[in-house]
Amino acid sequence: MIPALRSVLLAGAVMTLTHGANAQASHTILDFNRLDSWAQDDHAEALEVFVKTCPDLDDPDWRSLCALAQQQSPESARAFFELFFRPVLIEDGDPALFTGYFEPELDGARQRTERFRYPIHRMPPEARASNPWLPRREILTSGVMEGRGLEIAWVDDPVELFFLQIQGSGRIRLPDGRRIRVGYGGANGHPYRSIGVELVRRGIFEAHQVSAEVIRNWVRRNPEAGPELLFHNTSYVFFRELPGLTADEGPRGAMNRSVTTLRSVAVDPAFTPLGAPVWVEKDGRDPMRRLMIAQDTGSAIKGAQRADIFFGTGDAAxxxxxxxRDPGRMVVLLPIQRAYALLPDGF
Known part of the structure; x- marks a missing residue:
């Protein structure tokens, strides 16, 4: 059976499946020699990251592969992926888009002070019971959050707090040098609306000019229009404190495990299974070719070829x-039997 399977691989097998009510995706099974620079990657490093989250996968296909992965040496990592997985190119008609995310560090305090007066909130029970709940503007201006002890900490910069909500996790540096780790604790149920896109729509910037730093600077230079612009994004993210994470561990992703710099990627789980290895071919400036693990999701990460690469912690990241914001291609590594089950006639 293996030679026949390999001949199908070399030819490239394509099919179309439906994901949800309105989305269609094509699946093309590739050979590993069609992955650009596959042989040059550090497969042992990718295997180490895969092993962090694979025990949480419930499907029997994944459980058996996880058990095998835990027995591999660094020298056998590449052979492990090539022997037990097949690369599957999943496309839904939209071009590939790679963006990046990181874990920000903000200055803050446990108690409100003259300097630290912008709260990081836990999720109130009524927000969990109602979807959607109040939009961003009402949460921040109606007083509904005040006097309830929902503040984890207070920070000194509302713009950085806004971007903390976009990233979904971060570190808060306290005046005594200690740090609080916070992670995603829920949201108000309103859709994420990009303020970068809104700045382009208003004619303030061209699309190629927009970056997180450009947005920060514009909001700060415009003390009235800037805060008003932030309300354009009606989504509001709540947090939870994450005790027990060491300083060298990344923030927890959607699988509730720490993500790894330049080895973890956020994907759309409607197309890419969480926990799956993902081969990233990012073009543009500083091209990237490496095996990552789909360990996270994001409200703006929608589509078969949409991915958000984790860059680490702090200002440089x-x-x-x-x-x-680059084009390229993303190829998902699926267990052999699962990959070939996508074919119209199975094996």
Whole structure:
């Protein structure tokens, strides 16, 4: 059976499946030699990241592969992926788009002060019970959150707090040098609306000019229009404190495990299974060819060829992530039997 399977691989097999009510996706099974620079990657590093989250996968196909992965040596990592997986190009008609995200660090305090007066909120129970709940403007201006002890900490910059909500996790530096780790704790149920897109729509910037740093600077230069622009995004993210994470661990992703710099990627789980290895071919400035693991999701990450690469923690990571908006190709590695089950006639 293996030679026959390999001949199908080399030819490239294509089919179309329906994901949800309105989305169609084509699946093309590739050979590993069609992955650009596959042989040059550090497969052992990718395997180490895969092993962090694969025990959480419930499907029998994935469980058996996880058990095998835990027995591999660094030297056998590449052979493991090539022997037990097949690369599958999943496309839904939209071009590939890679962006980046990171874990920001903000200055803050446990108690409100003259300097630290912008709260990081836990999710109130009525927000969990209602979807959608109040939009961003009402949450911040109606007083509904005040006097309820919902503040995890207070920070000194409302613009950085806004971007913390976009990233979904971060570190808060306290005056005594300690740090609080916070992660996504829920949202108000309103759709994410990009303020970068809104700045382009208003004619303030061209699309190629927009980055996180450009948005920050514009909001700060416009003390009236800037805060008003932030209300354009009606989505509001709540947080939870994450005790127990060491300083060298990344923030927790959608699988509730720490993500890894330049090895973890956020995807749309309607197309890419969480926990799956993903081969990234990012073009544009500083091309990237490496095996990552789909360990996270994001409200703006929608589509078969849409991915958000985790760049790490702090300002340098934020600058690199904020500038990334590149084309390319993303190929998902699926267990052999699962990949070939996508074919119209199965095996």
């Amino acid at each position: 934020g600058q690199a992530a904020g500038q990334l």
